[in-house]
Amino acid sequence: MSTYTELSIDQQLALRTAAAKLADDFAGIYGPETIERFLHSSYDQFATQSSIAQFLPLLAERFARQRLHALAKVEGKRNDGKPVALFLCVHNAGRSQMALGFFQHLAGDRAVGWSGGSEPGLSVNPAAIEAMAERGIDITGEYPKPWTDEVVRAADVIITMGCGDACPIFPGIRYENWDLDDPAGQDVTHVRPIRDEIERRVRQLLSELNVPAA
Numbered sequence: 001m002s003t004y005t006e007l008s009i010d011q012q013l014a015l016r017t018a019a020a021k022l023a024d025d026f027a028g029i030y031g032p033e034t035i036e037r038f039l040h041s042s043y044d045q046f047a048t049q050s051s052i053a054q055f056l057p058l059l060a061e062r063f064a065r066q067r068l069h070a071l072a073k074v075e076g077k078r079n080d081g082k083p084v085a086l087f088l089c090v091h092n093a094g095r096s097q098m099a100l101g102f103f104q105h106l107a108g109d110r111a112v113g114w115s116g117g118s119e120p121g122l123s124v125n126p127a128a129i130e131a132m133a134e135r136g137i138d139i140t141g142e143y144p145k146p147w148t149d150e151v152v153r154a155a156d157v158i159i160t161m162g163c164g165d166a167c168p169i170f171p172g173i174r175y176e177n178w179d180l181d182d183p184a185g186q187d188v189t190h191v192r193p194i195r196d197e198i199e200r201r202v203r204q205l206l207s208e209l210n211v212p213a214a
Contacts, residue, residue, distance in 0.1 A: 014057035015039060021061065026068055029077050038071075039064040045146055063145055066114060070154035083209045084112045086155035088163050092117025092144040094125040094183040095161040098195055101132050101139040102202040106213040111206070114155070116147030118166035127188045131195040134188075157205070176205075 007015070022035045043060035072078035085103055087096040096115040103113035121144045132139050147168065152158065157174040160167045162182060169175070178201055183191045206213045 011057055015043065015060065018057055018061035018064070022064060022068065025065065026072070029072055030068060035064070035068070038067050042067065046143075059143055059145075067148055067150055069112075070114075070148075071150040073154040074150055082110065082112050083156045083211060084114065084154055085205065085209070086147070086151065086158045087113065087115040087161070088117065088147060088158060088167055089115075089161040090118050090163050090166075090182075091121035091184065092146075093121040093123065094128045094191075095178075095180050095194065095198065096159075097124050097139055097142050097144075098128050098132055098183075098198050099159060099161070099178075099202055100142065101137045102135075102199050103206070105137045106202060107206055107211050108214055111209060111211045114151055115142075115145075116151065117144055118146075118163045120144035120146050125183055125191075127186055127191045128183055128195070130188045131191045134192075135195070135199070157209070159205070 019032070019036055019039055022039060023032060026035060039060055042063040043056060045063065046056050046059050069078070070084075073084070087099040087103070089096040092115055096117065100113050100115040103111070107113065124139060124142055124144065129139055149168075152168045152173075153170055155173055157176065158167075160175065160177045161180055178198075180197060181190075181194050183194050186194075203213055
């Protein structure tokens with residue numbers, strides 16, 4: 001892959017370290033070739049976003065880990081029985097990130113939450129970050145990312161928010177569309193009502209999944 005061969009020495013070292021960590025996490029499930037393929041393709045997903053170049057190996061490791069967990073569930077190689085919710089919107093920068101933040105905060109380790117976008121942005125919406133911080137939830141560590149085939153197939157419920165026909169459809173998966181205003185370009189005053197409606201819907205979703213909310 002051209003993006004990988006152009007890496008600096010430090011980035012190549014960081015990716016080798018990431019590959020070693022993933023190899024430990026998925027020992028006995030996936031071998032080095034599969035792990036490196038997922039790690040390098042995950043790196044390529046973010047390689048065009050030069051504004052986060054120094055974080056690319058870390059983002060690649062996090063995204064590859066999520067994708068490998070998803071693949072292991074789809075292939076029946078690892079399944080802890082926890083329900084998986086996938087939140088999708090266009091840029092994965094506002095609505096889906098707030099929904100994921102509430103889901104992870106309220107569900108704790110009793111469920112798994114992921115998010116993605118049809119056209120991922122460069123960073124999470126600052127107004128969404130501020131609105132969530134007002135509720136004591138820090139989403140500054142999140143990042144816009146695409147969805148992948150294995151992540152979609154591993155989800156038990158997929159929540160769509162404005163991605164329309166671009167949202168992936170797989171048989172046998174529960175889908176739910178949340179009609180919410182897009183916080184893009186809005187200040188925190190306009191984002192707060194969207195945030196509060198997302199929290200209400202996330203709490204309802206957790207109830208339907210029989211997951212106690214913290």
